[in-house]
Amino acid sequence: MFSSTQNTIIAVATPLGVGAIAMIRVSxxxxxxxxxxxxxxxxxxxxxxxxxxxxGTIIDQENTPIDEVVLSIFHAPHSFTGDNTxxxxxxxxxxxxxxxxxxxxxNGAKLAQAGEFTRRAYLNGRVDLAQAEAIADVIASENExxxxxxxxQMRGGFSKQIKKMREDFIKLAGLLxxxxxxxxxxxEFANRGEIQKQVHQLSQNIxxxxxxxxxxxxxxxxxxxxxxxxxxxGKSTLLNALLAEDKAIVSPIAGTxxxxxxxxxxxxxxxxxxxxxxxxRQTDDIVENIGIARTKEKMQASALILYLFDVSxxxxxxxxxxxxxxxxxxxxxxxxxxxxDIADKNAIHYFENFEEKYQKQIIFLSAHTQHNxxxxxxxxxxxxxxxxxxxxxxxxxxxxxxxxxxxxxxALEQVKKSLDQKFSTEMVATDMRxxxxxxxxxxxxxxxxxxxxxxxxxxCIGK
Amino acid sequence: MFSSTQNTIIAVATPLGVGAIAMIRVSxxxxxxxxxxxxxxxxxxxxxxxxxxxxGTIIDQENTPIDEVVLSIFHAPHSFTGDNTxxxxxxxxxxxxxxxxxxxxxNGAKLAQAGEFTRRAYLNGRVDLAQAEAIADVIASENExxxxxxxxQMRGGFSKQIKKMREDFIKLAGLLxxxxxxxxxxxEFANRGEIQKQVHQLSQNIxxxxxxxxxxxxxxxxxxxxxxxxxxxGKSTLLNALLAEDKAIVSPIAGTxxxxxxxxxxxxxxxxxxxxxxxxRQTDDIVENIGIARTKEKMQASALILYLFDVSxxxxxxxxxxxxxxxxxxxxxxxxxxxxDIADKNAIHYFENFEEKYQKQIIFLSAHTQHNxxxxxxxxxxxxxxxxxxxxxxxxxxxxxxxxxxxxxxALEQVKKSLDQKFSTEMVATDMRxxxxxxxxxxxxxxxxxxxxxxxxxxCIGK
Numbered sequence: 001m002f003s004s005t006q007n008t009i010i011a012v013a014t015p016l017g018v019g020a021i022a023m024i025r026v027s028x029x030x031x032x033x034x035x036x037x038x039x040x041x042x043x044x045x046x047x048x049x050x051x052x053x054x055x056g057t058i059i060d061q062e063n064t065p066i067d068e069v070v071l072s073i074f075h076a077p078h079s080f081t082g083d084n085t086x087x088x089x090x091x092x093x094x095x096x097x098x099x100x101x102x103x104x105x106x107n108g109a110k111l112a113q114a115g116e117f118t119r120r121a122y123l124n125g126r127v128d129l130a131q132a133e134a135i136a137d138v139i140a141s142e143n144e145x146x147x148x149x150x151x152x153q154m155r156g157g158f159s160k161q162i163k164k165m166r167e168d169f170i171k172l173a174g175l176l177x178x179x180x181x182x183x184x185x186x187x188e189f190a191n192r193g194e195i196q197k198q199v200h201q202l203s204q205n206i207x208x209x210x211x212x213x214x215x216x217x218x219x220x221x222x223x224x225x226x227x228x229x230x231x232x233x234g235k236s237t238l239l240n241a242l243l244a245e246d247k248a249i250v251s252p253i254a255g256t257x258x259x260x261x262x263x264x265x266x267x268x269x270x271x272x273x274x275x276x277x278x279x280x281r282q283t284d285d286i287v288e289n290i291g292i293a294r295t296k297e298k299m300q301a302s303a304l305i306l307y308l309f310d311v312s313x314x315x316x317x318x319x320x321x322x323x324x325x326x327x328x329x330x331x332x333x334x335x336x337x338x339x340x341d342i343a344d345k346n347a348i349h350y351f352e353n354f355e356e357k358y359q360k361q362i363i364f365l366s367a368h369t370q371h372n373x374x375x376x377x378x379x380x381x382x383x384x385x386x387x388x389x390x391x392x393x394x395x396x397x398x399x400x401x402x403x404x405x406x407x408x409x410x411a412l413e414q415v416k417k418s419l420d421q422k423f424s425t426e427m428v429a430t431d432m433r434x435x436x437x438x439x440x441x442x443x444x445x446x447x448x449x450x451x452x453x454x455x456x457x458x459x460c461i462g463k
Numbered sequence: 464m465f466s467s468t469q470n471t472i473i474a475v476a477t478p479l480g481v482g483a484i485a486m487i488r489v490s491x492x493x494x495x496x497x498x499x500x501x502x503x504x505x506x507x508x509x510x511x512x513x514x515x516x517x518x519g520t521i522i523d524q525e526n527t528p529i530d531e532v533v534l535s536i537f538h539a540p541h542s543f544t545g546d547n548t549x550x551x552x553x554x555x556x557x558x559x560x561x562x563x564x565x566x567x568x569x570n571g572a573k574l575a576q577a578g579e580f581t582r583r584a585y586l587n588g589r590v591d592l593a594q595a596e597a598i599a600d601v602i603a604s605e606n607e608x609x610x611x612x613x614x615x616q617m618r619g620g621f622s623k624q625i626k627k628m629r630e631d632f633i634k635l636a637g638l639l640x641x642x643x644x645x646x647x648x649x650x651e652f653a654n655r656g657e658i659q660k661q662v663h664q665l666s667q668n669i670x671x672x673x674x675x676x677x678x679x680x681x682x683x684x685x686x687x688x689x690x691x692x693x694x695x696x697g698k699s700t701l702l703n704a705l706l707a708e709d710k711a712i713v714s715p716i717a718g719t720x721x722x723x724x725x726x727x728x729x730x731x732x733x734x735x736x737x738x739x740x741x742x743x744r745q746t747d748d749i750v751e752n753i754g755i756a757r758t759k760e761k762m763q764a765s766a767l768i769l770y771l772f773d774v775s776x777x778x779x780x781x782x783x784x785x786x787x788x789x790x791x792x793x794x795x796x797x798x799x800x801x802x803x804d805i806a807d808k809n810a811i812h813y814f815e816n817f818e819e820k821y822q823k824q825i826i827f828l829s830a831h832t833q834h835n836x837x838x839x840x841x842x843x844x845x846x847x848x849x850x851x852x853x854x855x856x857x858x859x860x861x862x863x864x865x866x867x868x869x870x871x872x873x874a875l876e877q878v879k880k881s882l883d884q885k886f887s888t889e890m891v892a893t894d895m896r897x898x899x900x901x902x903x904x905x906x907x908x909x910x911x912x913x914x915x916x917x918x919x920x921x922x923c924i925g926k
Contacts, residue, residue, distance in 0.1 A: 015480030015555055020580070020602065020926035022477065023484055023552070053514040053535055065614060067601075072516055072535060087552075089486070092478055093602045095610045117483070138530070139483065139556045147558045151528060463483035 005123060008034055009112035010104045012097055013087070013462035022092040024100055025462060027085040027117060030108060035071070035086045038103045045086075050075035058090065058100055066103070067096045081117050082124025115459030119452060122444060129444025129455065130159045133398055136459050137220075144269025145219045149395050158394050158401075159443045161209075165202060166439040172198055173432040179425050195428075196419050202435075203412045209396055210405040216397035218303055222264045222273030223384050226298045228326065229308035234338040236261070238308060238367035239276040242377070268381035275302065299329045304383060306376075308336045311364065312343035316354040323360075334363070334383070336376060341366040400455070401442055408438040468586060471497055472575035473567045475560055476550070476925035485555035487563055488925060490548040490580060493571060498534070498549045500570045501563070508549075513538035521553065521563055529566070530559045544580050545587025578922030582915060585907065592907025592918065593622045596861055599922050600683075607732025608682045612858050621857050621864075622906045624672075628665060629902040635661055636895040642888050658891075659882050665898075666875045672859055673868040679860035681766055685727040685736030686847050689762045691789065692771035697801040699724070701771060701830035702739040705840070731844035738765065762792045767846060769839075771799045774827065775806035779817040786823075797826070797846070799839060804829040863918070864905055871901040 008028025014021070026035055036045045040063075041056025048054060054071040072087040079085035090096050105111065115136075122132045134153035141147035152158070175190035218224065227235045243265050261276040277295035299305055307326055309319060319335075326333060337351055348364060355362050363379055365372035396402060411434040418428045440446030471491030477484070489498055499508045503526075504519025511517060517534040535550040542548035553559050568574065578599075585595045597616035604610035615621070638653035681687065690698045706728050724739040740758035762768055770789055772782055782798075789796060800814055811827060818825045826842055828835035859865060874897040881891045903909030 013482060013484040014477040014486065015482035017478030017480050019478035020476040020488075020923060021486055023486065025483075051516040053516065053537070064611075065618070066610075067614070068617075070535070072533070074516070089550075091598075091602050093604050093610065095604050095606060096601070099610075135554070138559070139481075139554050141556050141558050143558060147529075147556065147562075148527075151530070154531075155528070460481055460483055 005120065007110045008108065009116055009120075010101060010109040011112040011117070011462040012101070013117075014092070017092075019092040021089050022097050024088040024090065024097065024104075025085065025112075025117060026088065026104060026109060027079065027081045027083050027120065028109075029076075029084060031084040031086050032073075034104060034107045034109050035088070037107045038066075038100070039071075040065070045071065045073070048073050050078065058088070058103070060099070060103055061106075066099050067091055067093075077124065077126070080126070081120035082126045083120060112461065113457065114461045115456030115463060118459055118463055119456040122452075122456075127154075128156070128159050128163075129447065130162070130398075130401065130442055131156050132444075133400070133455060134158075135463065137397065139460065139463065143266045143271045145271065146397075149216060149219060149397055152394070153397075158209075158396065161205075161394055162439055162442050163445075165205060166436060166443075166445070168198070169202060169432070169439070170436055173429060173436060176425060176429045176432060180429060192419060196416070199412055199415050199419070203409060203416070206405055206408050206412065209394060210402060210409065212393060212395040213397070213402040213405075216395040219271070219384075219395065220397045222271040223304070224273045224275065224302040225304045225306055225380070226275045226277055226295075226302035226331075227306045227308060228277055228295065228299060229338075230310070230322070233308045233310050234367045235276050235308050238306075238336070238338065239263070239274055241367050241370050241373055242267075242272075242274055267377050270381055270384050272380065296329075299326070299331060302331055304380075305329070305331050305333045306336055307333050308338050308367075310339050310343075311337040311347055311351060312339045314351075316350055319351075319354065332383075333360075334379065335360055337362050337364045338367050340364050341369045341371060404438055404442045408435055411435040411438050468583065470573045471571065472579055472583075473564060473572040474575040474580070474925040475564070476580075477555070480555075482555040484552050485560050487551040487553065487560065487567075488548065488575075488580060489551065489567060489572060490542065490544045490546050490583065491572075492539075492547060494547040494549050495536075497567060497570045497572050498551070501529075501566045502534075503528070508534065508536070511536050513541065521551070521566070523562070523566055524569075529562050530554055530556075540587065540589070543589070544583035545589045546583060575924065576920065577924045578919030578926060581922055581926055582919040585915075585919075590617075591619070591622050591626075592910065593625070593861075593864065593905055594619050595907075596863070596918060597621075598926065600860065602923065602926065606729045606734045608734065609860075612679060612682060612860055615857070616860075621672075621859065624668075624857055625902055625905050626908075628668060629899060629906075629908070631661070632665060632895070632902070633899055636892060636899060639888060639892045639895060643892060655882060659879070662875055662878050662882070666872060666879075669868055669871050669875065672857060673865060673872065675856060675858040676860070676865040676868075679858040682734070682847075682858065683860045685734040686767070687736045687738065687765040688767045688769055688843070689738045689740055689758075689765035689794075690769045690771060691740055691758065691762060692801075693773070693785070696771045696773050697830045698739050698771055701769075701799070701801065702726070702737055704830050704833050704836055705730075705735075705737055730840050733844055733847050735843065759792075762789070762794060765794055767843075768792070768794050768796045769799055770796050771801050771830075773802050773806075774800040774810055774814060775802045777814075779813050782814075782817065783821075795846075796823075797842065798823055800825050800827045801830050803827050804832045804834060867901055867905045871898060874898040874901050 006029065008026060008030040010024060010026045012022055013025045014023045032046055038058050038060070039045050039056055040059045041054060043054055043056065045054065050073055052073055054073065056069065056071065058066045058069050060066055067090045070089045072089070074080075074085040076082060076084045088100060090100060101111070118127070118132045118135055121127050122129060127135070131154055134150050137150035138147065138154050141150050172190065172195060176195070178189050179187060227239055229235050239261065243263050262273060264271055264273045266272070275298045277298055305326060307323070309322070323333070337348070340348060351362055363372065363376050365376055367373070396405070411431065415428065415431040415435060418431050437446055469492065471489060471493040473487060473489045475485055476488045477486045495509055501521050501523070502508050502519055503522045504517060506517055506519065508517065513536055515536055517536065519532065519534070521529045521532050523529055530553045533552045535552070537543075537548040539545060539547045551563060553563060564574070581590070581595045581598055584590050585592060590598070594617055597613050600613035601610065601617050604613050635653065635658060639658070641652050642650060690702055692698050702724065706726050725736060727734055727736045729735070738761045740761055768789060770786070772785070786796070800811070803811060814825055814827075826835065826839050828839055830836070859868070874894065878891065878894040878898060881894050900909055
């Protein structure tokens with residue numbers, strides 16, 4: 001449970017471990033007076049100008065100096081939480097950090113729960129709920145794309161969109177509510193056709209946002225790519241080359257890989273999750289057959305299939321036949337001609353013709369020597385960036401937001417139905433209120449305590 | 464190698480890991496102009512008042528926002544290093560931290576070596592060498608005592624003492640040097656008796672400081688206490704009780720412990736290093752005999768022996784006999800009567816009489832039930848605090864300082880000898896210069912590059 005917002009809360013905001021500096025955050029109405037009690041300096045903390053730095057000493061009850069520190073002074077409402085805040089930068093000694101926390105508690109501060117600072121920021125109106133959730137994502141972001149999406153959300157891009165939609169919808173609903181006030185006079189302030197048009201447009205927008213969730217999830221967790229091909233096409237060698245490590249066991253014996261081996265790597269700021277699969281062939285080996293069945297599952301779950309073949313052994317006819325088999329999974333396919341280091345020129349030439357004829361681009365490379373590996377990496381990055389939803393569109397990554405959007409869509413469907421069936425004004429108004437309610441839960445204009453607890457306890461302490 | 468002091472250096476000053484906030488330090492003559500290049504805010508960083516905080520956005524070359532950060536602005540010479548310094552507090556995302564460091568490097572900053580910030584502080588005269596070394600100790604301090612000593616040194620207590628001694632000695636030597644200028648006139652500005660008196664006094668002071676090294680080391684690394692006694696006296700049970708964990712294997716079979724088991728724990732802010740030893744007895748077991756030999760070594764190396772005996776089985780006569788054996792190691796002994804939970808009252812009474820007769824305090828406890836364990840813990844803490852050198856005296860903990868003090872003592876011996884043997888003024892003056900030189904190396908008034916490299920590379924990055 002979070003403590004009362006009347007309390008002054010404290011926590012170490014920097015990671016624990018060995019370093020030069022640690023930062024302890026003190027926030028709440030008594031932040032200044034509590035810190036003043038363990039503070040010794042020529043300068044009075046209580047009369048200090050906001051947004052300034054103070055150098056001085058933290059002392060204990062016996063006036064023993066504990067550390068020389070720098071204080072950052074933020075006055076309400078111009079702080080992260082919106083409350084009076086002091087950030088104490090001390091030496092990152094475990095002893096000192098613990099001692100300062102203890103002294104602050106002894107003088108009336110409470111240790112903060114995970115996410116409690118951000119929760120205060122939300123309660124004080126410094127950020128809305130979706131922004132608050134994005135802060136956790138910004139901190140957790142490990143690559144350029146994840147960061148970009150989270151940062152945009154933290155800045156409120158997504159929230160603004162939702163708020164705008166909600167406000168527009170409130171106006172529309174307002175007209176309907178007005179009709180209710182004048183129910184006896186049988187007037188129509190809100191044109192039903194106009195409402196239908198707007199409900200349709202909103203459904204479209206909400207639906208686009210909800211659809212972006214799949215891509216958002218993919219960009220956050222890694223774009224899933226299945227590496228598929230006949231036994232001994234060089235799939236494991238390619239996986240190792242892409243990961244720049246020896247993850248998969250490689251041998252000249254066909255059928256070496258039985259389990260699906262998965263790992264992620266970042267290419268041009270995009271996180272990919274590659275799955276090396278068992279080679280597709282008829283076999284009596286039971287374990288290998290389980291592997292092949294799993295390969296088929298993995299292909300269906302992936303966003304892109306890399307179909308790898310040995311250019312020194314394959315013919316365009318065989319390739320075509322195999323492609324027909326793979327295409328049934330309805331996943332985009334990228335063709336990769338491997339082993340150009342040992343294939344003769346004629347073989348490669350055949351496939352170049354194939355490329356023209358079927359208008360399917362083939363990437364020629366050697367996974368073994370890593371020749372042209374970069375071409376594949378560029379192609380992969382380009383492919384993700386070409387995704388329709390990826391260009392300056394809002395992408396959502398948060399499961400809670402996705403669920404809220406789905407609920408909004410359901411409510412909109414109900415509005416449509418009521419309008420189509422010419423239900424009473426009162427019933428339509430009730431359905432519209434549900435849409436407004438659902439949109440409000442995303443940014444936190446509609447909220448309850450359980451939800452807040454659920455959201456903020458997923459944060460790290462000190463944020 | 465450290466880079467030129469003309470460079471602007473950067474590093475993450477906070478520990479690496481998961482947390483809310485990370486801090487990147489930028490220090491050097493171009494700290495402001497380099498940071499300005501990746502900075503976007505209504506407020507101009509270059510015209511900002513010193514010791515203030517600025518909120519704004521870090522951007523990349525394409526104006527893409529990377530993070531919303533707080534800058535702390537310090538103007539030379541009023542910063543930790545003495546150079547212009549900006550501390551960037553950003554979100555502790557690995558991606559963001561890496562990106563900001565990269566942007567700073569692309570704009571001309573250099574990644575700092577371990578200790579490079581403190582080295583700058585030294586070169587700019589913000590701290591002397593002994594203080595700089597103490598900063599590393601402050602950060603590493605894990606308990607109250609280690610912190611107290613390091614903090615006092617960081618504040619310059621030890622340096623002041625050394626500098627005062629050196630200045631006094633320089634004055635004295637100056638008179639002698641003056642005599643050299645008037646060599647032909649055979650005058651004596653410096654009374655030889657006075658010099659002898661001062662040399663003697665200085666030797667005494669330096670020697671006290673050097674002696675504090677043993678205690679300093681003990682307080683830093685843990686006060687070594689050997690737990691000694693007959694087999695089955697309950698030594699391992701006592702060790703486990705003191706450590707509050709099951710470190711040693713305990714069994715009712717005498718001779719269970721063969722290896723010496725060591726571990727440390729902090730009692731009332733003092734770090735203790737307890738050694739559980741093999742029980743002292745005649746045995747044919749070869750392994751056990753090696754253990755007993757090792758016990759004797761451990762006793763000699765310890766600062767205090769806890770002699771443990773089973774009060775339910777021992778008699779005062781046996782205790783006396785055993786004590787005579789232990790006393791030959793010349794290490795202070797604390798007597799602990801164990802197993803009061805199973806001993807009868809008479810047995811305990813015998814030993815209370817013994818206590819009076821031999822004026823040796825005995826602590827009665829049960830390691831098994833932990834009854835009276837606190838008495839022992841209090842006694843141990845009191846014992847360390849009663850150490851003559853522990854009360855407000857300067858304690859040195861740094862091996863380099865100890866070596867310098869030893870060299871100073873050697874040089875002082877040489878001065879004494881030259882004076883005793885009435886050597887020429889010139890020879891005495893040369894010997895005195897050596898004393899001044901040696902004292903100067905402690906605080907860094909005398910120094911060389913190798914020494915600086917040696918000292919500062921032991922720091923953590925970002926300090």
